[in-house]
Amino acid sequence: MKHPIACLAFFAVLLASPRFALPQDSLPLRAGAATSVITPELGLDIIGGFVPSPSKHIHDELHARCLVLDDGKTKLAFVVCDLLGIHRSLSVEARRLIQESCGIPSDNVLISGTHTHSAASALGVRQYNSDQELDDYQRFVARRIADGVRRASNLLRPAEIAFSTVDVPEHLFNRRWLMKEGTAPVNPFGTIDKVKMNPASGSPDLVEPVGPIDPKISYLAVREPAGRLVSVFSAYSLHYVGGVGDGHISADYYGMYCEALKKLQSNSDSDPPFVAIMANGTSGDINNINFRQPRPRKNNYEQMQYVAEDVANKVHASFAILTWNNRAELGARYRELDVQWRKVDDALLSWVQETEAKDTVSKKNELPFIYAARIKRLANASPSTKAPVQVFRIGDVCIATSPCETFAETGLEFKARSPFSASFMVELAHGYYGYLPTPRHFELGGYETWPGTNYLEPQASVKIMDALLEMSKELER
Numbered sequence: 001m002k003h004p005i006a007c008l009a010f011f012a013v014l015l016a017s018p019r020f021a022l023p024q025d026s027l028p029l030r031a032g033a034a035t036s037v038i039t040p041e042l043g044l045d046i047i048g049g050f051v052p053s054p055s056k057h058i059h060d061e062l063h064a065r066c067l068v069l070d071d072g073k074t075k076l077a078f079v080v081c082d083l084l085g086i087h088r089s090l091s092v093e094a095r096r097l098i099q100e101s102c103g104i105p106s107d108n109v110l111i112s113g114t115h116t117h118s119a120a121s122a123l124g125v126r127q128y129n130s131d132q133e134l135d136d137y138q139r140f141v142a143r144r145i146a147d148g149v150r151r152a153s154n155l156l157r158p159a160e161i162a163f164s165t166v167d168v169p170e171h172l173f174n175r176r177w178l179m180k181e182g183t184a185p186v187n188p189f190g191t192i193d194k195v196k197m198n199p200a201s202g203s204p205d206l207v208e209p210v211g212p213i214d215p216k217i218s219y220l221a222v223r224e225p226a227g228r229l230v231s232v233f234s235a236y237s238l239h240y241v242g243g244v245g246d247g248h249i250s251a252d253y254y255g256m257y258c259e260a261l262k263k264l265q266s267n268s269d270s271d272p273p274f275v276a277i278m279a280n281g282t283s284g285d286i287n288n289i290n291f292r293q294p295r296p297r298k299n300n301y302e303q304m305q306y307v308a309e310d311v312a313n314k315v316h317a318s319f320a321i322l323t324w325n326n327r328a329e330l331g332a333r334y335r336e337l338d339v340q341w342r343k344v345d346d347a348l349l350s351w352v353q354e355t356e357a358k359d360t361v362s363k364k365n366e367l368p369f370i371y372a373a374r375i376k377r378l379a380n381a382s383p384s385t386k387a388p389v390q391v392f393r394i395g396d397v398c399i400a401t402s403p404c405e406t407f408a409e410t411g412l413e414f415k416a417r418s419p420f421s422a423s424f425m426v427e428l429a430h431g432y433y434g435y436l437p438t439p440r441h442f443e444l445g446g447y448e449t450w451p452g453t454n455y456l457e458p459q460a461s462v463k464i465m466d467a468l469l470e471m472s473k474e475l476e477r
Contacts, residue, residue, distance in 0.1 A: 047117075
């Protein structure tokens, strides 16, 4: 007799595995997957911290991981890059090249960054605009993305698809904490927020986190008919893990997960190779630090390897009871929203002037001076934005995107309100527009709401959600 917990897990996966919509005239699905190396030359600055620093060593290669699906009428391309984020103009150029070389419409291509904090910048000049001329590294990445999608298209073959979710809450912690009265530190602008990002672990001043986590890994698995896996496209709402060597380039846990999942396949060395993909879900306020209980200091890469292997093992274990289909209706919608840049008022501009008047060489890397420079650029932002949002339909599964570091509660809201039986979000797609707090978080303050960390108007999350739901309903019809 099966253990009751195992039985419950079995039925949970069945409930999470929707039947794919099968139109009467649909053709069998085809799929292909490939990777492209996008590792930069040494010496380019690593971004992710407040002050960029030159790269000195490549610990592991960075990739653009690509999956193409074809239902006989529509092709979709999924691309996840081992980058902190990408500028909108890079996505525009990569999708132009893809449409030119593969015939896949640019609106049908999803390109996102993982948010590794140990990669060179693909954001170009750090200005608040939606259009820019690409630098050498951005052009290289755009071409390598297009090459990866073209190679995946070359490998299209009959396939079956399945969807499921796995709960893995133990690596996720909301990093925004309500602090005891009078204990929150002064922010760079000289005022006190109600919450603190990344407080000291185990501090007696902690009250409670001010938001949820999203514990589910959502994934699409694609295999050859009754055969080996072609690809697994996953999304998990974990910001990043970190803990790299000085000046090291690394894909972080995202890349390690992909390698670990590949090693778990019995035919991992087959040709064409299996391609695992891990996108970032909605993790703008989530990280891997347990603030209630400090953990012992670990060696470089130790924690990210632990997280990657644990997540890969749990995803792999769920494959045994997937329900496979050889048909799935595909569809896509893409829009660019006129969400406004965050306004800089006169009081904030006065603060910038006062701060810059105190500037010295020794202080230029301190937070007030860093934010004074960011806010000055924000005050001169381009007149309008082109905030990209996108929705994919794969049978009864819906994937929506945001170009921001999106809070977990936004991802949970989309799952709850989407008209599709199975839905999830991917952040940092087609652009990098800073953090995306919900309106209530602006009242609480904290790092993710500061001007210069947050680029968009306080209602941006509402406008993006409205657009995603509207596009989802269009695809449902």
